[in-house]
Amino acid sequence: MVGEKSSLIDRIKYYMDNPEDKDTLKNIFTAEELDILYTISEFERMEAEIPQKKGKDAAEEVEIFLTGVDREKEISFRLKEKVMCQLDILLGKGSTEAWIEMMTWYRLLKNKKLIIESFWEFPVLENMLKIFSEETKSMKNGEIFVLALRNMKELTEMYFRMVFMLRRMAYGAEVTDEIVDYITGKELFPVFIKVMAEDSSIEIHDRENLLNELPLGRYKNGT
Numbered sequence: 001m002v003g004e005k006s007s008l009i010d011r012i013k014y015y016m017d018n019p020e021d022k023d024t025l026k027n028i029f030t031a032e033e034l035d036i037l038y039t040i041s042e043f044e045r046m047e048a049e050i051p052q053k054k055g056k057d058a059a060e061e062v063e064i065f066l067t068g069v070d071r072e073k074e075i076s077f078r079l080k081e082k083v084m085c086q087l088d089i090l091l092g093k094g095s096t097e098a099w100i101e102m103m104t105w106y107r108l109l110k111n112k113k114l115i116i117e118s119f120w121e122f123p124v125l126e127n128m129l130k131i132f133s134e135e136t137k138s139m140k141n142g143e144i145f146v147l148a149l150r151n152m153k154e155l156t157e158m159y160f161r162m163v164f165m166l167r168r169m170a171y172g173a174e175v176t177d178e179i180v181d182y183i184t185g186k187e188l189f190p191v192f193i194k195v196m197a198e199d200s201s202i203e204i205h206d207r208e209n210l211l212n213e214l215p216l217g218r219y220k221n222g223t
Contacts, residue, residue, distance in 0.1 A: 004028045008104045012037070032086050036105070039079045043114055046071055076115050083109070084121065088151045096144060099132045121152065124159045127199055134191040145192075162196055170205040 002014045004027060011028050015037055018024065025034060050068045055061035083105060090098040106125060109116050116122045128146060135144045149155045196202060 002028055008033075008101045012104070012108065032082070032089060036079070036082045036086060039075065039082055040108075040112065040114060043072075043075050043079060044112070046075060076118055080115055080119050080121075083115075084152055087125070091149060091151050091155065094147045094150060096136065096147070099129070099146070103129050103132075121156065123201060124156050127196055128155055128159065131192055131195045134195060138191055159196075162192055163202055166193065166197055166202070166204055170207070170209075 002010050002024075006014075006028065011033075014021075014028065015025060019041070029037070046068075050064075053064050053068075055064050086105065087102055090102050102125070106116075106122070106129060109122075128149075132144065132146050135146060149158060197204065197207065200207075
């Protein structure tokens with residue numbers, strides 16, 4: 001029987017199979033988690049309703065279309081706000097279990113093709129989840145540095161600072177003491193640099209050459 005200590009994947013599956021079981025759902029999900037799931041369901045109902053609506057003439061068709069666009073925008077922003085709130089809650093826990101739940105929420109939205117491509121935070125999150133995954137495979141001493149990021153503000157600041165550093169390196173600029181201090185102060189693992197350098201959506205001059213010459217070793221243990 002699914003319970004509050006069951007994995008998020010199992011709990012979401014129970015929700016999808018038993019959306020009317022309100023009592024159990026309240027026991028196995030937090031209020032914030034249920035808000036996300038209910039908003040996802042609202043989004044899906046809206047998308048199912050729109051193709052069924054037909055206007056009497058061209059003017060009414062346009063009105064229906066514009067109303068649908070406005071409604072989709074409103075629900076999208078509302079869903080994004082709720083997801084960001086939940087991500088902050090999970091990041092605040094600073095645990096591998098919380099990051100796995102973050103990955104579950106991201107994959108749920110991506111599989112349902114909801115809001116992932118509409119807001120810049122999600123591509124950033126995707127890369128940081130890749131970094132988390134790589135760190136869990138690479139770290140021999142069990143320490144995972146991304147766990148030090150405790151909210152989405154810290155996570156996105158880290159991301160863009162690393163993009164800035166990569167672009168400087170790509171143009172042959174010497175990495176400044178300030179950036180090195182930032183990296184070592186945040187205890188960044190070299191996989192941060194590698195994962196982000198391999199992201200084709202980030203504009204980096206001479207990417208292939210950069211990947212071949214990345215001095216990953218100099219960032220290990222602050223050296």
